[in-house]
Amino acid sequence: xxxxxxxxxxxxxxxxxxxxxxxxxxxxxxxxxxxxxxxxxxxxxxxxxxxxxxxxxxxxxxxxxxxxxxxxxxxxxxxxxxxxxxxxxxxxxxxxxxxxxxxxxxxxxxxxxxxxxxxxxxxxxxxxxxxxxxxxxxxxxxxxxxxxxxxxxxxxxxxxxxxxxxxxxxxxxxxxxxxxxxxxxxxxxxxxxxxxxxxxxxxxxxxxxxxxxxxxxxxxxxxxxxxxxxxxxxxxxxxxxxxxxxxxxxxxxxxxxxxxxxxxxxxxxxxxx
Amino acid sequence: xxxxxxxxxxxxxxxxxxxxxxxxxxxxxxxxxxxxxxxxxxxxxxxxxxxxxxxxxxxxxxxxxxxxxxxxxxxxxxxxxxxxxxxxxxxxxxxxxxxxxxxxxxxxxxxxxxxxxxxxxxxxxxxxxxxxxxxxxxxxxxxxxxxxxxxxxxxxxxxxxxxxxxxxxxxxxxxxxxxxxxxxxxxxxxxxxxxxxxxxxxxxxxxxxxxxxxxxxxxxxxxxxxxxxxxxxxxxxxxxxxxxxxxxxxxxxxxxxxxxxxxxxxxxxxxxxxxxxxxxxxxxxxxxxxxxxxxxxxxxxxxxxxxxxxxxxxxxxxxxxx
Numbered sequence: 001x002x003x004x005x006x007x008x009x010x011x012x013x014x015x016x017x018x019x020x021x022x023x024x025x026x027x028x029x030x031x032x033x034x035x036x037x038x039x040x041x042x043x044x045x046x047x048x049x050x051x052x053x054x055x056x057x058x059x060x061x062x063x064x065x066x067x068x069x070x071x072x073x074x075x076x077x078x079x080x081x082x083x084x085x086x087x088x089x090x091x092x093x094x095x096x097x098x099x100x101x102x103x104x105x106x107x108x109x110x111x112x113x114x115x116x117x118x119x120x121x122x123x124x125x126x127x128x129x130x131x132x133x134x135x136x137x138x139x140x141x142x143x144x145x146x147x148x149x150x151x152x153x154x155x156x157x158x159x160x161x162x163x164x165x166x167x168x169x170x171x172x173x174x175x176x177x178x179x180x181x182x183x184x185x186x187x188x189x190x191x192x193x194x195x196x197x198x199x200x201x202x203x204x205x206x207x208x209x210x211x212x213x214x215x216x217x218x219x220x221x222x223x224x225x226x227x228x229x230x231x232x233x234x235x236x237x238x239x240x241x242x243x244x245x246x247x248x249x250x251x252x253x254x255x256x257x258x259x260x261x262x263x264x265x266x267x268x269x270x271x272x273x
Numbered sequence: 274x275x276x277x278x279x280x281x282x283x284x285x286x287x288x289x290x291x292x293x294x295x296x297x298x299x300x301x302x303x304x305x306x307x308x309x310x311x312x313x314x315x316x317x318x319x320x321x322x323x324x325x326x327x328x329x330x331x332x333x334x335x336x337x338x339x340x341x342x343x344x345x346x347x348x349x350x351x352x353x354x355x356x357x358x359x360x361x362x363x364x365x366x367x368x369x370x371x372x373x374x375x376x377x378x379x380x381x382x383x384x385x386x387x388x389x390x391x392x393x394x395x396x397x398x399x400x401x402x403x404x405x406x407x408x409x410x411x412x413x414x415x416x417x418x419x420x421x422x423x424x425x426x427x428x429x430x431x432x433x434x435x436x437x438x439x440x441x442x443x444x445x446x447x448x449x450x451x452x453x454x455x456x457x458x459x460x461x462x463x464x465x466x467x468x469x470x471x472x473x474x475x476x477x478x479x480x481x482x483x484x485x486x487x488x489x490x491x492x493x494x495x496x497x498x499x500x501x502x503x504x505x506x507x508x509x510x511x512x513x514x515x516x517x518x519x520x521x522x523x524x525x526x527x528x529x530x531x532x533x534x535x536x537x538x539x540x541x542x543x544x545x546x547x548x549x550x551x552x553x554x555x556x557x558x559x560x561x562x563x564x565x566x567x568x569x570x571x572x573x574x575x576x577x578x579x580x581x582x583x584x585x586x587x588x589x590x591x592x593x594x595x
Contacts (some may be wrong), residue, residue, distance in 0.1 A: 090488075104379050113378050114381045116370055116374050119339075119371060119374055121343075121344055122343020122345065122371070123343045123344075123346050123347045123350075124342035125340070125343070125344050126349075127347040127350050127351060128347070130347060130351025131435070133329075133348075133353075134351055136351075137506055151341075153339040153340060156337035156339055156340035160340050160344065177498070191538070207568060265439050
């Protein structure tokens with residue numbers, strides 16, 4: 001029985017728009033939409049997790065290094081029942097623990113606090129090394145942005161993970177081609193793929209919206225590599241809503257009533273196809 | 274481990290960093306949950322012998338302090354008690370935001386060791402001096418900050434840190450032949466200060482290896498008939514408020530001595546306390562490092578130049594007592 005990833009990711013996108021609309025405040029939408037398809041495949045088919053026992057010692061670890069796109073992760077955690085309706089409804093409300101960046105909360109599947117870019121990959125590398133030293137089979141996945149790869153500390157971690165042969169670590173680079181102020185200087189995936197490869201990582205370049213390619217890359221990396229794996233995924237910022245795609249106005253913006261209706265209408269068209 | 278005068282003298286000759294390496298190596302050999310880390314300063318941490326003999330228990334990240342903190346935090350998630358050491362400015366300023374996110378915000382209980390703090394890097398100069406480290410670390414919520422007087426106190430600290438579940442910064446000042454303050458085992462507690470010389474009308478408050486120099490100054494003054502008390506504060510956060518309040522209240526004059534900029538260190542700690550409790554009647558004289566980048570020379574020369582050796586502290590006291 002094949003999984004209908006399209007349906008799953010569509011539900012996640014709908015929830016994201018709902019949460020962003022409900023809170024009434026600007027949210028990081030564009031860069032969250034670009035990682036939805038990756039997170040869908042990761043949580044549905046690759047990552048070992050158990051919402052009934054969030055601290056299950058055998059679980060795999062997911063670290064959102066590009067922490068500002070937590071909206072996508074929260075919707076995913078909601079779909080996989082780590083977060084209930086009531087808790088998700090607090091997103092970006094006063095005093096909530098669910099804000100614009102992840103706050104470590106193991107009870108609901110958030111493994112680390114992020115928001116300062118370039119740090120999650122070091123933390124993920126430490127956990128990956130720890131699991132290897134403990135002879136534990138847990139895998140560690142982290143998602144970084146291509147803009148985030150501007151941070152020097154990313155490359156400190158990249159050297160370290162390769163030197164220590166952390167083949168239980170997979171870094172997914174979400175190459176949506178944009179950062180806060182406009183386009184990143186990498187011009188696609190080739191330069192970043194070359195950079196990660198030259199740092200000693202196995203690189204798998206994919207279309208980050210093609211479910212088969214995502215699944216192939218994430219599975220592949222678990223079985224065949226003797227070094228850490230970088231999945232360099234070409235994506236579209238704002239993916240899923242035509243008026244947001246490639247439009248950096250949606251890096252951080254508020255969903256108005258009108259925008260909300262436009263998004264819902266687009267989702268209905270998609271689900272009819 | 275023998276805590277006697279002979280050992281204290283031998284350790285002083287080794288220097289504080291070698292003592293750190295010796296003690297923490299012993300701990301790591303006995304406790305397989307203890308991991309040692311450095312950013313290419315394993316040798317300077319006194320760990321050369323340990324990493325040759327136990328390479329799998331030592332994680333060297335190379336010259337990458339930011340990554341060291343993140344990796345240490347991740348390792349602590351796998352139930353490792355990580356002691357990570359590098360020179361003080363690199364630990365606390367190059368990687369300040371990593372300390373903030375990983376040890377502050379996430380409370381991962383990493384033990385971060387700042388080597389060669391204060392002026393002890395001597396000819397290596399201001400790039401390597403630990404002038405502002407307490408100030409920077411003190412502003413991060415939840416961090417414990419320790420600064421031992423000598424090797425014995427450091428050993429007792431590490432003993433406590435072996436099962437301490439909070440993040441911690443340990444500031445190591447001093448060089449080989451540091452002045453000995455403790456010649457026997459004592460009841461070291463995180464958060465507690467120690468009266469090294471009984472409270473008097475005039476007292477000195479100091480931290481780190483400065484306490485040894487203050488002690489020597491007090492002994493010199495005693496020969497001339499002047500009696501001073503000495504309170505050594507080795508936990509700079511959380512502070513021993515009760516003892517400090519009593520110290521300020523009961524002192525006619527209080528000298529505050531530290532090998533740190535006057536901004537944000539021990540002088541600031543006491544000033545904040547005085548304002549908080551309106552304890553304005555005591556005369557406070559501080560001997561801190563000036564708010565500027567400093568001269569370079571050997572350690573003795575620098576301590577003398579900035580008035581932080583026994584003679585400098587003695588002169589300061591005499592100047593204000595006459």
